[in-house]
Amino acid sequence: MNRQLYWRRLSRQVRWRLPKPEADAVLADYEELLRQRPAERDNTLLEDLGTPAFAAKVLTEGKRYHLWLAAFGYLALCLLLPEVLLLRTSVSSLTAPILVLMALGMGVSLLLFHPRRESAKHPMPKGLLLALGGMAVLLVAVGVVVGGLIAGVWKSIPSEWYGKTAYFTLCLAGTVSTALGLFGLVKARIADRRWSALYLLGLTVLALCVLVLALLTTLDMPSGPDWWVPYVQRWTAVGVIGLVGTGVSLC
Incomplete structure (x- = not known):
């Protein structure tokens, strides 16, 4: 294994297992160590330093790492559980618990990846703005x-057309936002905390998909000239909260 490949694998392992300040310090030491090694000894990297996974494991404090895994599992659950229910069209009676789950997920994410005072401003991570777009x-x-x-719209076209189109759109949006949210969560740990913005925005889009689909599948559809006002107000509040959280995570 050459040193470039060893370094890439070690970097991923260390950043996944250790908080950023500790990971930066460990990787700086390993970078210096690898720089001082003669190139002809690259074929003995594994024998001398151990595999990247083993080296990172030795440096890991078990309790803190397990806490991180628990937090990661919960944050992933905040996306995956609503997504499964969305695809199964089983959200009409569970919107309140799902929204509570998502709100807690947003809070945990902001707590884990909260903005820090840094001595130097780093450029925006490559690809983040594109993903947010x-x-x-x-x-x-x-x-x-x-x-x-x-x-x-269902009054001017066959209602089943609108229903199928709306359901497909919401499921597609929910599924893609779930995938991107999980991607952002992993990147926030191993690359840059600002990737958590992608997780928060994915959580927001998924929450809105759940709320809209819950209304579309209700057996007691509201009526009246302004029936939609309280629903739009609720959805707008969810969207604004999500966008504010996304903005905070980008700071």
């Missing part, structure tokens, strides 16, 4: 479904 497109897609619902 893609998530914004999903948010617009959910807005189109909501707009069609308010405008009563």
Whole structure:
């Protein structure tokens, strides 16, 4: 194994297992160690230093690492459980518990990856803005479904067409936001804490998908000229809270 490959694998392992300050210090030591090794000894890296996974494990404090795994598992659950229920169309009676789960997930994420005072401003992680832009497109897609619902599109086209299109759009938006959210969560740990913004925005889009689908699948559809106002107010509040959390995580 050459030193470049060893370094990449070690970096991923260490950053996954250790908090950023400790990971930076450990990797700085290993970088200096690898720099001082003669190139002809690259073939004995594993024998001298151990595998990247073993080296990172030796440096890991078990209790703190297990706490991180528990937090990661909970944050992942905040995405995966609503996503499964969304795909099974089983959200109409569970919106309140799901929203509580998501709110706690947002709080835990901000606590884990909260903005820190840093001596130097680092550039925005490569690809993050593009990923957030893609998530914004999903948010617009959910807005189109909501707009069609308010405008009563189903009155001018076969209702089953609107229902199938809305369901497909919400499931697609929810699934993609879940995948991107999980990706952002992993990147926030191993690369840059600001990737947690992608997790928070994914959580927000998924929450809106759940809320809109819950209304579409209810057996007691509201009526009246302004029936949609309280629903839009609720959805707007969820969106604003999610966007604020996303903005905070980018600071």
